[in-house]
Amino acid sequence: MIGLLIVVAIVVVLGFMLVGTYNRLVGLRQNANQAFADIDVQLKQRQDLVPNLVETVKGYAAHESGTLEAVTRARNAAASAGSVEDKVAAENVLSGALRQLFAVSEAYPDLKANAGFMQLQGELGDLENKLAAARRYFNNAVSEFNASIQQFPAVLFAAAMGFQQRTFFDLGENRAAAETAPQVKF
Amino acid sequence: MQAVGLQTFIWNNNLRSILLLAGFPVLLLFLLFAVQLVLLGSGFSHASNVYFQEGNPFAYAVGSTIRSLPLAITVAAVWFAIAYFANQTIVDLVTGASPIARKDDPELYNLLENLCISRGMKTPTLRVIESDEMNAFASGVHEGQFSVTVTRGLRERLDRDELEAVLAHELTHIINRDVRTMIIAAVFAGIISLVAQVIARMLWFRGGDRRNGGALVLVGIASAAIAWFLAIVIRMAVSRQREFVADAGSAELTKNPDAMISALHKVAGHAHLDAPEEIRGLFLENREEGLFGLFSTHPPIEARIAALVQYAGGHDTGLAPEPQPQHTPQANPAATPGPWDEPPPAKGPWG
Numbered sequence: 135m136i137g138l139l140i141v142v143a144i145v146v147v148l149g150f151m152l153v154g155t156y157n158r159l160v161g162l163r164q165n166a167n168q169a170f171a172d173i174d175v176q177l178k179q180r181q182d183l184v185p186n187l188v189e190t191v192k193g194y195a196a197h198e199s200g201t202l203e204a205v206t207r208a209r210n211a212a213a214s215a216g217s218v219e220d221k222v223a224a225e226n227v228l229s230g231a232l233r234q235l236f237a238v239s240e241a242y243p244d245l246k247a248n249a250g251f252m253q254l255q256g257e258l259g260d261l262e263n264k265l266a267a268a269r270r271y272f273n274n275a276v277s278e279f280n281a282s283i284q285q286f287p288a289v290l291f292a293a294a295m296g297f298q299q300r301t302f303f304d305l306g307e308n309r310a311a312a313e314t315a316p317q318v319k320f
Numbered sequence: 321m322q323a324v325g326l327q328t329f330i331w332n333n334n335l336r337s338i339l340l341l342a343g344f345p346v347l348l349l350f351l352l353f354a355v356q357l358v359l360l361g362s363g364f365s366h367a368s369n370v371y372f373q374e375g376n377p378f379a380y381a382v383g384s385t386i387r388s389l390p391l392a393i394t395v396a397a398v399w400f401a402i403a404y405f406a407n408q409t410i411v412d413l414v415t416g417a418s419p420i421a422r423k424d425d426p427e428l429y430n431l432l433e434n435l436c437i438s439r440g441m442k443t444p445t446l447r448v449i450e451s452d453e454m455n456a457f458a459s460g461v462h463e464g465q466f467s468v469t470v471t472r473g474l475r476e477r478l479d480r481d482e483l484e485a486v487l488a489h490e491l492t493h494i495i496n497r498d499v500r501t502m503i504i505a506a507v508f509a510g511i512i513s514l515v516a517q518v519i520a521r522m523l524w525f526r527g528g529d530r531r532n533g534g535a536l537v538l539v540g541i542a543s544a545a546i547a548w549f550l551a552i553v554i555r556m557a558v559s560r561q562r563e564f565v566a567d568a569g570s571a572e573l574t575k576n577p578d579a580m581i582s583a584l585h586k587v588a589g590h591a592h593l594d595a596p597e598e599i600r601g602l603f604l605e606n607r608e609e610g611l612f613g614l615f616s617t618h619p620p621i622e623a624r625i626a627a628l629v630q631y632a633g634g635h636d637t638g639l640a641p642e643p644q645p646q647h648t649p650q651a652n653p654a655a656t657p658g659p660w661d662e663p664p665p666a667k668g669p670w671g
Contacts, residue, residue, distance in 0.1 A: 158331070165327050172575070271575035274633040278325025285324070 155288050159297050162279040169272035176265045184209040187254045194245035198238050205231040222303055269303045276300045329631040330568050337561045340554050344508035347547050351515055354543035356381035358519050361536030400507045411459045417447035417469045431484045435491055444468050455591045456486050457602040458493040466494045481579035485570050492569025498562045505555040512551040516544040559601050559617045567624050577634030581625050588621045
């Protein structure tokens with residue numbers, strides 16, 4: 135009788151632990167999803183600014199069409215990217231193209247003095263700052279989630295219940311450059 | 321379970337706070353038992369004579385402890401109700417903070433409002449205390465009464481990101497209903513210390529000296545003293561835990577642990593505000609050295625920064641030099657080696 139009670143008690147305790155661990159993992163996964171959604175908001179805003187920027191630059195620096203086309207292409211690719219990995223790759227290309235665009239705009243004093251251009255540049259700089267913070271938070275959330283599904287006892291059933299390792303919002307070799315907002319020179 | 325990031329850190333601390341708070345009723349029971357022992361031993365109780373001759377005084381004390389429970393619960397409830405309603409009045413009277421509207425300081429107001437929008441909550445009243453010290457606190461126990469107060473010194477000497485981090489810290493106190501938690505802790509600690517003092521007074525007027533009553537009284541007094549000590553220690557431990565959670569919540573809301581770190585650096589040593597103990601516990605920072613920090617309402621700044629670095633992935637770049645020179649001559653602060661002079665250990669993905 136007592137033996138049976140002990141077995142029941144152990145089963146109940148294990149059940150609670152299982153439910154608790156599962157709910158923890160769900161919470162952490164949700165946290166990472168939420169963090170990625172926050173990044174997505176900033177990325178969308180950046181994509182929305184790009185056509186305006188391209189139009190403005192075109193008016194002053196029409197023969198930089200190669201750079202402008204690269205930016206437009208990168209922007210469209212980023213807008214249509216589906217999975218997290220595709221998005222990260224496409225947005226990194228867009229970041230590079232934008233850097234290139236601002237680099238060539240250095241050669242056009244009239245463009246640099248244009249009020250609309252200056253405002254766009256300011257908005258983009260602000261967005262990059264927010265992006266850097268949101269990205270850092272996301273990576274933190276991902277590392278917490280990844281660590282949690284490898285902990286005991288979660289490691290025993292996490293994979294079976296569909297908890298997969300998440301990938302970081304990795305910026306490849308440009309990590310340091312992306313962590314600090316792009317330098318906007320006047 | 322071990323904390324591996326911001327969320328798990330917050331969960332662990334919340335769990336620990338609940339366990340600590342659960343200790344209060346246990347302590348109160350323990351103290352009631354001590355009261356019964358003292359009553360028996362000092363001959364106050366009419367049962368004294370009977371039970372010394374033919375019974376176990378400890379068993380009797382357990383029985384009368386259980387009988388006195390309804391009274392104890394009623395007293396605690398009434399006390400809590402009074403503290404609950406008096407809280408805001410006390411805060412207002414003591415700190416002399418005046419509410420400010422959006423037009424008085426649009427930048428500060430917008431920072432707070434944006435944080436609230438991101439959490440889908442009503443913006444608390446914003447108040448400013450005219451003081452050069454740098455501090456802030458959250459107050460209010462229910463919706464519509466919540467308010468965030470900052471000092472003029474804090475408003476002027478922190479930059480935008482740091483202000484946002486401090487506001488998010490206070491907002492986290494509000495979201496977590498920490499003011500209520502701390503009132504509960506204060507009420508329990510108050511009742512326990514009151515009862516302990518009553519026991520001490522009682523014995524002052526009527527020493528326990530009959531038969532083996534002296535031993536019972538001694539056990540009772542020792543128990544009361546332990547309960548008193550533990551009540552205060554638990555209360556302060558809960559307070560420190562809530563600060564860690566609020567720091568973590570700030571990093572969660574602003575996504576910028578670095579701003580909270582640099583705000584803490586700036587505030588350190590400049591946060592003195594005169595206020596009763598109950599209110600100082602709600603401050604952004606409140607430093608009192610005590611017995612191994614057991615009686616501090618706040619964890620040391622270094623510990624808070626270390627937690628932000630470890631769990632929120634913050635980078636500690638140390639204290640930026642003050643723009644204006646200090647009035648008081650002092651040793652070069654940069655020369656003092658601190659734990660934050662070393663680069664933080666690589667921990668997060670960006671470490």
